[in-house]
Amino acid sequence: MSIQPAAGLGLKPQHYADALSDPAAGLWFEIHPENYFCAGGPRHTHLTAIRERRPLSLHGVGLSLAGDERPDRPHLLALRNLIDRYQPFVISEHLAWSRRAGTWRPDLLPFPRTKAALVRIASHIDETQAALGRRILIENPSLYLALNGHDYPEKDFLIELCARTGCGLLLDVNNVVVGANNLGFSAEDYLDNIPSNLIGEIHLAGHAPDPHLGATLLVDTHGAPVSDEVWTLYQRLIARIGARPTLIERDDNIPAYGELQQERARAASILSASIRQQEPAHAAA
Amino acid sequence: MTIARSAVSAALIGAFAVAGAFSASAQQTTMPKKPPTAAEASGMEKCYGVAKAHQNDCKAGAGTSCAGSSTVDYQGNAWSLVKAGTCVTIKTPNGMGSLTPKAM
Amino acid sequence: MPPHEERAFFDAFDAALSGDAAGLSPWLADDSTAGLAVYRNTIASGAVDALTATYATVVMMTGEDWFRAAAREYVLVHPPREPALLSYGESFEHWLSQFPPAADTPYLAGIARLDWLWWQSWCAADDQLLDGADLAEISPAQLSELTLGLHPSLRIAAFANGTPALWLAHQAPARGGEHVLGRDPERMVFVRLGAQVEARLITAGPYAFLDALSRGASLLEAGQAALAAEPACALHQIIVTGLALGLFTCLTPVKRNTRHDN
Numbered sequence: 001m002s003i004q005p006a007a008g009l010g011l012k013p014q015h016y017a018d019a020l021s022d023p024a025a026g027l028w029f030e031i032h033p034e035n036y037f038c039a040g041g042p043r044h045t046h047l048t049a050i051r052e053r054r055p056l057s058l059h060g061v062g063l064s065l066a067g068d069e070r071p072d073r074p075h076l077l078a079l080r081n082l083i084d085r086y087q088p089f090v091i092s093e094h095l096a097w098s099r100r101a102g103t104w105r106p107d108l109l110p111f112p113r114t115k116a117a118l119v120r121i122a123s124h125i126d127e128t129q130a131a132l133g134r135r136i137l138i139e140n141p142s143l144y145l146a147l148n149g150h151d152y153p154e155k156d157f158l159i160e161l162c163a164r165t166g167c168g169l170l171l172d173v174n175n176v177v178v179g180a181n182n183l184g185f186s187a188e189d190y191l192d193n194i195p196s197n198l199i200g201e202i203h204l205a206g207h208a209p210d211p212h213l214g215a216t217l218l219v220d221t222h223g224a225p226v227s228d229e230v231w232t233l234y235q236r237l238i239a240r241i242g243a244r245p246t247l248i249e250r251d252d253n254i255p256a257y258g259e260l261q262q263e264r265a266r267a268a269s270i271l272s273a274s275i276r277q278q279e280p281a282h283a284a285a
Numbered sequence: 286m287t288i289a290r291s292a293v294s295a296a297l298i299g300a301f302a303v304a305g306a307f308s309a310s311a312q313q314t315t316m317p318k319k320p321p322t323a324a325e326a327s328g329m330e331k332c333y334g335v336a337k338a339h340q341n342d343c344k345a346g347a348g349t350s351c352a353g354s355s356t357v358d359y360q361g362n363a364w365s366l367v368k369a370g371t372c373v374t375i376k377t378p379n380g381m382g383s384l385t386p387k388a389m
Numbered sequence: 390m391p392p393h394e395e396r397a398f399f400d401a402f403d404a405a406l407s408g409d410a411a412g413l414s415p416w417l418a419d420d421s422t423a424g425l426a427v428y429r430n431t432i433a434s435g436a437v438d439a440l441t442a443t444y445a446t447v448v449m450m451t452g453e454d455w456f457r458a459a460a461r462e463y464v465l466v467h468p469p470r471e472p473a474l475l476s477y478g479e480s481f482e483h484w485l486s487q488f489p490p491a492a493d494t495p496y497l498a499g500i501a502r503l504d505w506l507w508w509q510s511w512c513a514a515d516d517q518l519l520d521g522a523d524l525a526e527i528s529p530a531q532l533s534e535l536t537l538g539l540h541p542s543l544r545i546a547a548f549a550n551g552t553p554a555l556w557l558a559h560q561a562p563a564r565g566g567e568h569v570l571g572r573d574p575e576r577m578v579f580v581r582l583g584a585q586v587e588a589r590l591i592t593a594g595p596y597a598f599l600d601a602l603s604r605g606a607s608l609l610e611a612g613q614a615a616l617a618a619e620p621a622c623a624l625h626q627i628i629v630t631g632l633a634l635g636l637f638t639c640l641t642p643v644k645r646n647t648r649h650d651n
Contacts, residue, residue, distance in 0.1 A: 013339065013340045014340050034472050034473040034474075034475070035473070035475065037471075037472070037473035037475060037476070038473075038475055038476075038512035038513075039512065039513055039514035039515075039541065040512070040513060040514040040515035040516075040541070040542075041511050041512050041513060041515070041542070041581060041584075042339070042511070042584040043339075043512075044515070045584060061472075062472030062473070063472070067399070068395055068396055068399050072472070075472055078473075097399075098472075099472070100399060100403060102470055103468040103469060103470055104468070104469040104470065104471065104472050105406065105428075105432045105468070105469075106431070106432055106435030106436055106439075106469060106474060107428055107431045107432045107435065109402065109428060111398065111399075111402075112395075112398055112416060114395065116395050117395065120395070143424075144423075144424030144425075144427045144428065145417070145422075145424030145425060145428070146417070146418035146419050146421075146424070147416050147417065147418055148415065148416050148417065148418050149398075149415075149416055182424065210355045210423070210427070212355050212423075213355055213423055217355055217423050217424070217427070219355075219427060288612070288613040288616040288617055290609065290613075292616070293532070293609055293612035293613050293616060293624070294529045294532055294609065294612075295529075296612065296616075296623075296624035296625060297527075297532060297608055297609075297612050297624055297625075297628070298527070298528075298529055298532075299624075299625050300524075300624055300625030300626075300627070300628035300629060301524035301525055301527055301628065302525060303625065303629060304521035304522070304524040304525065304628055304629060304632055332449070332559060332560075332561060332564045333445075333560070334445055334446045334449065334504075334556070334559045334560035334561075335443075335445045335446055335504050335507045335508065335560070336560055336586075337445070338442040338443070338445040339442075339508075339511060355423040355424075355426040355427050355430065362458055363455055363458040363459040363462065363488070363490040363491075364489070364490050366452075366454055366455045366458055366490075367455070368450070368451040368452055368455045368494060369451070369452030369454070369455065370449065370450045370451065370452065371449050371452060371564070372449045372450070372558075372559050372564055373558050373559065373564065373565070373566045373567060373568045374565075374566070374567045374568070375450065375496075375555065375568055375570060376567060376568070376569045376570065377496075377569075377570045378569070378570060378571075378572050
C-alpha cells in the first residue's frame with residue numbers, strides 16, 4: 001500500500017452522510033460485501049459516493065473458507081464484481097465456516113485445526129485468491145468452544161496458511177482477547193508471536209460478558225466501545241510491528257457517528273506516534 | 286372481450302404526443318428523503334414501516350457480526366403469544382379476525 | 390485425522406446446532422456447552438433479525454415478540470440459502486399463510502408479500518429511463534411491433550381486498566389511528582425513484598397494462614389489456630404517469646415467440 005497505514009471505520013447505513021462529510025486525514029471505510037450483494041439501489045449510490053473520496057476495504061463474512069466444501073462459485077463471482085466496481089485496497093475473510101449443503105449458518109463456526117484442515121483450507125484460499133485475482137487477508141475468529149483434535153495452535157495454523165498460500169493476516173485484537181478469556185490462553189503470547197510481515201490489517205471492537213454466565217464467557221458483540229484491555233494490547237502490538245491499517249468495528253448498538261470518530265481518533269494517534277518514531281530510523285537507513 | 290385496435294391506437298398515439306414533455310432528466314429530480322431523525326423517530330418510529338428498516342445493515346445483511354449470547358432468547362411460542370400491533374388499530378369488515386383466509 | 394473424520398466433525402457440529410450435542414462429544418474438550426449456545430443463538434438471531442428488518446410492516450402488526458417467535462419457527466424449516474441475508478426469506482409469505490397462529494389475521498401474508506416486493510424494488514438494478522420524446526415518433530402501425538422495457542425496480546401486486554391500503558397506512562409516521570380493511574380489490578405498484586421506493590395504489594387498467602408489458606406484450610396488446618380490465622381507464626394518463634414515475638426504460642421491438650420459426 002502506498003498510503004500511510006491509517007485508521008478506518010466500519011461503514012453503517014445510518015452514517016452515510018456523516019461518513020461522506022468527515023474531513024479526517026487518512027480515513028478509510030470497511031464494509032461487509034454481503035451487505036452489498038444487490039444489483040443496484042441506494043446502498044450502491046451511497047457507497048459509490050464514499051468510494052470517490054475514501055479508500056475502501058471489503059471484509060467478507062460468508063465465504064466459509066474453513067468448511068468442508070469448496071468456496072461457493074456464485075459467491076466468489078459476486079465478490080469479484082464488487083472488487084471490480086469499488087477497487088478495495090484490502091480484502092479479508094475469516095478462518096471459520098458457515099456453509100454446508102447449500103445452507104448458510106449466519107455465524108463464524110469453529111473446527112479442529114488438523115493437518116487435513118490445513119490442506120483443505122489452503123486450497124480454498126488458493127481458489128479464492130485465483131477467482132478474485134487478489135491476495136486476501138484471513139482473520140482470527142472469536143472462539144467460544146474448547147475443541148479436541150487440534151494439530152496446531154491457532155496462530156501457527158494461520159502462519160502456515162500464509163506460508164502456503166501467500167495470504168496475509170487480519171489480526172482482530174478483540175477476538176484474541178475474547179478467545180483467550182473463553183478458552184484460557186494468553187492473549188499477549190498469541191499477539192507477540194505473529195510475524196510482523198504477515199499482518200496487513202488490525203481490527204478493534206467491543207465485547208460483552210455473557211448476560212447469563214458473566215465474564216467467564218465473553219461475547220464478541222461488536223456492540224460496545226473498544227475495551228481498555230484491547231487498547232493496551234493494541235498499543236503493545238503497534239509498538240512491536242509498526243503502523244497497520246486499523247479498523248474500529250461496530251455492528252450492533254450503533255452509536256452516533258461522533259462517538260465512533262473519537263475511538264478512531266484514538267487509534268489514529270497511536271498509529272501516527274508509531275510512524276513518527278519510525279521516521280528517523282527510515283531517514284538513517 | 287376484444288378491444289378495438291383503432292380505439293387503443295388513437296389513445297396511445299394521443300398519449301405519446303404529450304409524452305415528450307417528460308424528459309428523462311426531469312424524472313430523476315426527486316431528492317432522496319432524509320431518514321427520520323432520532324427526535325422524529327422517538328415515539329413515532331413504530332409507524333415507519335419498511336422505509337427505515339434498510340438503515341440496519343447488520344440485520345438485513347450478513348448477520349454474522351451481530352453475535353448473540355449463550356442465553357437463548359427464543360423461548361417465546363407464537364401459539365401462546367398475543368399479537369400486539371403498534372401502529373394503527375385494524376378493523377376487518379366483519380370485525381377483528383373474522384376474515385376468511387381465502388380473502389386474499 | 391483422515392478426511393472422513395473431518396466430515397464427521399461437521400456432521401456432528403450441525404447436529405449439535407440443532408440441539409443434539411451427543412455426537413460432538415469426542416471433539417468437546419470440556420463439559421461446558423455454553424459456547425455451543427452462543428453459536429446456536431447467534432445463528433438464530435442473525436436469521437430472525439434479518440426477517441425482522443425485511444418484514445418490518447408485519448412486525449408492526451404483530452408486535453416484535455410474536456414476530457420473533459414465529460420467525461424462529463420459519464428459520465428452522467427454511468434456513469438461509471444465500472450468504473447475503475438481504476435476500477433471505479422469500480418463502481416467508483407462503484409459510485405465514487399456513488401458520489396456524491396467524492390464521493386470525495389472514496391479511497398478514499399479503500402484508501409480508503408487499504414488504505418483500507418493497508425490498509426487491511429497493512435492491513434492484515439501476516437503469517436509464519425512457520425519454521418521453523422517443524414515443525412521439527411512433528406510428529399507429531408500429532404499436533403491435535414495439536414494447537416498453539420496464540424498470541428493474543418495478544414490482545406490481547394485485548389483491549382481492551384492501552391489503553395494499555392497509556400496508557400503506559403503516560408507512561407514514563402517524564400512530565394511533567384506525568384502519569378498516571377494505572373489501573374491494575386493490576393493486577399496488579412499487580418503483581424506485583431516486584433513492585426512494587415509491588409505493589402507489591393503481592387501478593385495474595394500469596395494473597393490466599404493466600402486467601402485460603412485463604410478459605413481453607406489445608404496446609397495442611398492453612393497451613387492449615388495460616381497456617379490457619378497466620374500460621374507463623385513460624391510456625394517456627398511464628403513459629404520462631408511468632414516465633413521471635420512471636417505470637419505462639426503453640422502446641424495443643417485441644420479442645415474438647419462436648414457435649413461428651419451427
